[in-house]
Amino acid sequence: MLRGMIMRDGKLKRSEREMEKMVPEEEIVIVGGGIAGLATAVALQRVGIRALVLERSDGLRATGAALGLFPNAWRALDALGVAHKLTAVYAVRKKAYVTDVATGAVQEVSLMGNNSDGPITVHRKALLESLAEELPRNSIRFSSKPISIEAQGQEGPYAIRLEDGTVITTKVLIGCDGVNSFVARKLGLTQPVNSGRSALVALAVFPEGHGVREDVQQFVDVGKRGGIVPLNDKEIYWFLTFNTPKGEAMTGDPEQIQKQVIENYAKDFPPIYAEVVRHCDLSTLNLAPLRLRLPWDLIFGNVSKGNMTVAGDAMHPMTPDLGQGGCSALEDAVVLGRHIGKSFIDNRRLVPGADG
Ligand SMILES: Cc1cc2nc3c(=O)[nH]c(=O)nc-3n(C[C@H](O)[C@H](O)[C@H](O)COP(=O)(O)OP(=O)(O)OC[C@H]3O[C@@H](n4cnc5c(N)ncnc54)[C@H](O)[C@@H]3O)c2cc1C
Numbered sequence: 334m335l336r337g338m339i340m341r342d343g344k345l346k347r348s349e350r351e352m353e354k355m356v357p358e359e360e361i362v363i364v365g366g367g368i369a370g371l372a373t374a375v376a377l378q379r380v381g382i383r384a385l386v387l388e389r390s391d392g393l394r395a396t397g398a399a400l401g402l403f404p405n406a407w408r409a410l411d412a413l414g415v416a417h418k419l420t421a422v423y424a425v426r427k428k429a430y431v432t433d434v435a436t437g438a439v440q441e442v443s444l445m446g447n448n449s450d451g452p453i454t455v456h457r458k459a460l461l462e463s464l465a466e467e468l469p470r471n472s473i474r475f476s477s478k479p480i481s482i483e484a485q486g487q488e489g490p491y492a493i494r495l496e497d498g499t500v501i502t503t504k505v506l507i508g509c510d511g512v513n514s515f516v517a518r519k520l521g522l523t524q525p526v527n528s529g530r531s532a533l534v535a536l537a538v539f540p541e542g543h544g545v546r547e548d549v550q551q552f553v554d555v556g557k558r559g560g561i562v563p564l565n566d567k568e569i570y571w572f573l574t575f576n577t578p579k580g581e582a583m584t585g586d587p588e589q590i591q592k593q594v595i596e597n598y599a600k601d602f603p604p605i606y607a608e609v610v611r612h613c614d615l616s617t618l619n620l621a622p623l624r625l626r627l628p629w630d631l632i633f634g635n636v637s638k639g640n641m642t643v644a645g646d647a648m649h650p651m652t653p654d655l656g657q658g659g660c661s662a663l664e665d666a667v668v669l670g671r672h673i674g675k676s677f678i679d680n681r682r683l684v685p686g687a688d689g
Pocket residue numbers: 364365366367368369370387388389390394397399400401402477478479509510511512513514515532533534621644645646647652653656657658659660661662
């Protein structure tokens with residue numbers, strides 16, 4: 334029961350409004366309906382456990398246009414029973430051509446691993462939708478942002494109060510709420526640090542077809558790296574990472590950002606890059622500082638306490654240099670699903686503190 338709602342004589346002092354909004358206890362609540370949150374809910378669903386996902390946005394939030402998924406992610410998506418939906422639509426990228434902007438030298442790099450598997454770049458929206466459609470109706474509660482989390486004992490349960498006044502209680506709480514995780518703060522994890530770099534990502538759209546080779550192309554210059562990856566015949570995912578300028582930060586206006594990339598940041602890149610940026614769908618453009626949690630803060634910090642834990646960027650935010658943040662989030666989901674599922678199978682119910 335909710336601490337602070339019980340009077341000295343043991344009687345409940347919940348207001349009628351709170352009584353009305355009280356939702357029955359959940360087995361598992363996941364805060365955040367991004368890659369980690371949805372994938373964890375699917376992993377739990379596969380072992381017969383329903384989880385409730387609380388997402389603060391009013392719909393699936395696909396900020397970041399697209400992302401490259403490496404073979405470890407595809408193994409996780411396969412385990413979740415979702416991979417086939419995406420591999421039917423998106424192609425493996427076998428090679429990358431890396432241009433040294435200063436010298437013009439181009440290096441061909443094979444992206445294929447030992448098992449002839451390589452990365453596939455997908456629309457974020459497609460990934461989120463293919464996960465979400467595996468979940469039963471009403472598994473995702475949108476416009477739901479926790480403002481407080483209260484543990485009722487060492488190992489829970491947890492009372493989660495939402496912005497709209499609703500209180501949800503749960504035996505297990507998994508924070509998949511991204512780099513600024515509320516749940517990570519509750520666990521006492523240190524805040525992620527700034528890497529000193531920023532990233533721009535967006536989609537470029539060519540209604541008549543782009544005719545660009547299907548391989549990944551990267552352009553490397555002092556303090557910046559750009560890239561283009563065709564998603565299909567008409568859309569190209571493009572990105573730029575760069576040292577965050579001191580003082581003269583990029584403006585938040587997408588048109589101005591596009592202009593600055595073409596005229597300033599990427600002015601020395603081969604012309605194909607500017608051509609792609611000119612075709613940018615500005616509604617997909619996202620500019621963000623790159624932040625990470627230092628490894629020792631993770632090793633020596635509490636990534637779980639009782640039956641509360643974090644996954645994905647909420648646990649290990651990283652820069653996108655290796656393209657592994659989303660991939661690791663998918664791996665986290667499979668591991669959590671297996672461990673929590675084992676607790677259910679061994680005990681025929683979820684035992685707080687058991688192998689979860
Ligand atoms: C520029 C860039 C390029 C990248 N490229 C790649 C790549 O190519 N490959 C790759 O694997 N990774 C890539 N990444 C990393 C990847 O985007 C992240 O690791 C991944 O999105 C993490 O997923 P997540 O679900 O943990 O967090 P998020 O995707 O951030 O999702 C968190 C969700 O939680 C919700 N939320 C946040 N706070 C709350 C709250 N308080 N209450 C309720 N809901 C909340 C958010 O609305 C969001 O839906 C890239 C990252 C950047 C910045």
